Amino acid sequence: MKKLLYTVMCCCALASCTNLDSERYDAINPDFFPTNEKDAEALVVGGVYAPFRSAEYSGVFSTAHSFQVIGDMSTDIAVCCWVNDSWIPLTTHNWTPNHSYTTLNYTDYAKYLGTMTLTLDRISNVEMSDEKKALLVSETHLGRGWLAFLLYDFYGPIPIPTLEDLQNPLDEVIEPRATQEEMTKFIETELTESLKGLPTRTTQFGRFDKGLAYTVLMKFYMHEKNWAKAEECGRELLKAEYGYGLMSNYADIFTLENEGNKEIIFACTEERGTNLQLWHDHALPGNYPTQNTAIQKWDGYKVPWPFYRTFEKGDDRLTVLVGEYVGTDGVLFNEESDIQKHGNxxxxxxxxxxxxxxxSTGDGSQIDLVVYRYADVLTLLSEAIVRKGNAVTSEALDLLNQVRVRAKLNPYVMGDVKGVDDFLQKVLDERGHELWFEGVRRSDLIRHGQFIQNARDRGCTTTKDEFVLFPLPQAVINEGKGKIIQNPGY
Structure with missing residues (x-):
């Protein structure tokens, strides 16, 4: 399969042997880079695509501490057996502005918004075909809008660096946080602008395309409760030219043999020697039986038993969410034995x-890490239709049933639905069963107004109503000298 492989590059200034003034080797000199199409391509791959990877412990989708993992860990759908200061606050809603994991993605990736803004400027005057320039510009707009949305979802409005400030790095300018209106306008503008030069579906797996752009837009509109525009995006993605569909078997979505399958809208491309994701390392207990015995198993991530028990009997998704097995040491793993080992x-x-x-010869897998897929779109579209019209329609029911039937469950009929609220709860439950550990649970619970109560029902006595947002890192607040204000509740 032809993939886009993410290589984070450092484009350095060349040093003159006759100039003894200090030179910077960690920055790009725009006087001679980029100068051609190849340079511009490298700049976009290295500066725009770089955050959106899962490369061991790097990237916003790293299996170690991604937006997906950290978000799910703050809900009823995920816990980590490594009971330490990194993970306990996520489970108990007891985080602070100094907690490493709730602030890590801001600290590590907010700076890429500036990198992308500079990239957009630097490629604007490079001579290349109109088609290629339109593609690179659109990819950069999508990168800015997508990253801004991920940060906004977790932290609320953030400072948006301006090109003028970025071009004068020696000037001490502290950019305040954007207003709500400025933030949402920036995200929407960047994402819609990206549609102009992107292909409907990329021919190079892992590259940005309109399918991804519309998916991120749909998620943004759902976040903003703009049901009509979310529905428009969902209907766009149903069109035949996108070629999306559900795989026949749930487990087949996530295999090496089926990389790039019709259900995947975007995945982080993995390849041995370049990028590897660490899912099994984090998720499998040490005695879990695998054909390849070299796979690392650190007994970390789990789906809590109370949530596991909400699955219906015969749900095919339980083939890869395992509640009972006999380990390689002959010991039976089940709810009783696991609670004895790790506690409730x-x-x-x-x-x-x-x-x-x-x-695999130890750490890491070359199976592409799935970020967005078609089942996510179908269930969101089902929800958007019902929320917009405040009525349960046969179309919305059918969209939800497509996912249920694939899971080998009986489809709902209208008689099973007791009204709009009951249907929306069914969508929420189905999305939890379908998309566990894919990073949607936190945003789903917030949108349904259940995130904080869900935590309190689990015994999180330290949570607050304001904890729908994570705090900005304390270091950012300190460096902001009063111009960057912390989120309420911290």
Missing amino acids: LYSGAVPVKYGEDPE
Whole structure:
């Protein structure tokens, strides 16, 4: 399969042997880079695509501490058995502005908004075909809008760096946080602008395309409760030219043999020697039986037993969410034995999710890490239709049933639905069962007004109503000298 492989590059200034003034080797000199199409391509791959990867412990989708993992860990759908200061606050809603994991993605990736803004400027005057320039510009707009949305979802409005400030780095300018209106306008403008030069579907797997742009837009509109525009995006993605569809079997979505399958809208591309994701390392207990015995198993992530018990009997998704097995040591794993080992709060079923990488010799898998897929779109569209019209329609029911039937469950009929609220709860439950550990649970619960109550029902006595947003890092507040204000509740 032809993939886009993410290589983070450092484009350095060249040093003159006759100039003894200090030179910077960690910055791009725009006087001679980029100068051609190849340079511009490298700049976009290295500066725009770089955050959107899962490369061991790097990237916003790293299996170690991604937006997906951290978000789900703050809900009823995920826990980590490594009971330490990194993970306990996520489970108990007891985080602070100094907590490493709730602030890490801001600290590590907010700076890429500036990198992308400079990239957009630097490629604007490079001579290349109109088609290629339109593609690179659109990819950069999508990168800015997507990253801004991920940060906005977690932290609320953030400072948006301006080109003028970025071009004068020696000037001490502290950009305040954007207003709500400025932030949402920036995200929407960047994402819609990206549609102008992107292909409907990329021919190079892992590259940005309109399918991804419309998916991010749809999620943004759902976040903003703009149901009409969310519905428009969802209907766009149903069109035949996008070629999306559900795989026949749930487990087949996440295998090496089926990389780039019709259900995947975007995945982080993995390849041995370049990028590897660490899902099985984090999720499998040490005695979990695998054909490849070299796979690392650190007994970390679990889906809590109370949530696991909400699955219906015969749900095919339980083939890769394992509640019972006999270990390689002959010991039976089940709810009782797991609670004895890890306690009630940090135990659960094993989220196997991905197939095995037969070439793994220890850490890491070359199976592409799924970020967005078609089942997510179908269920969001079902929800948007009902919310917009405040009525349950046969179309909305059919969209939800497509996912249920694939899971080998009986489809709902209208008689099963007791009204709009009951249907929306069914959508929320179905999305939890379908998309566990794919990073949607936190935003779903917030949108349904259940995030904080869900935490309190689990015994999180330290949570606050304001904890729908994570705090900005304390270091950012300190450096802001009063111009950057912390989120309420911290």
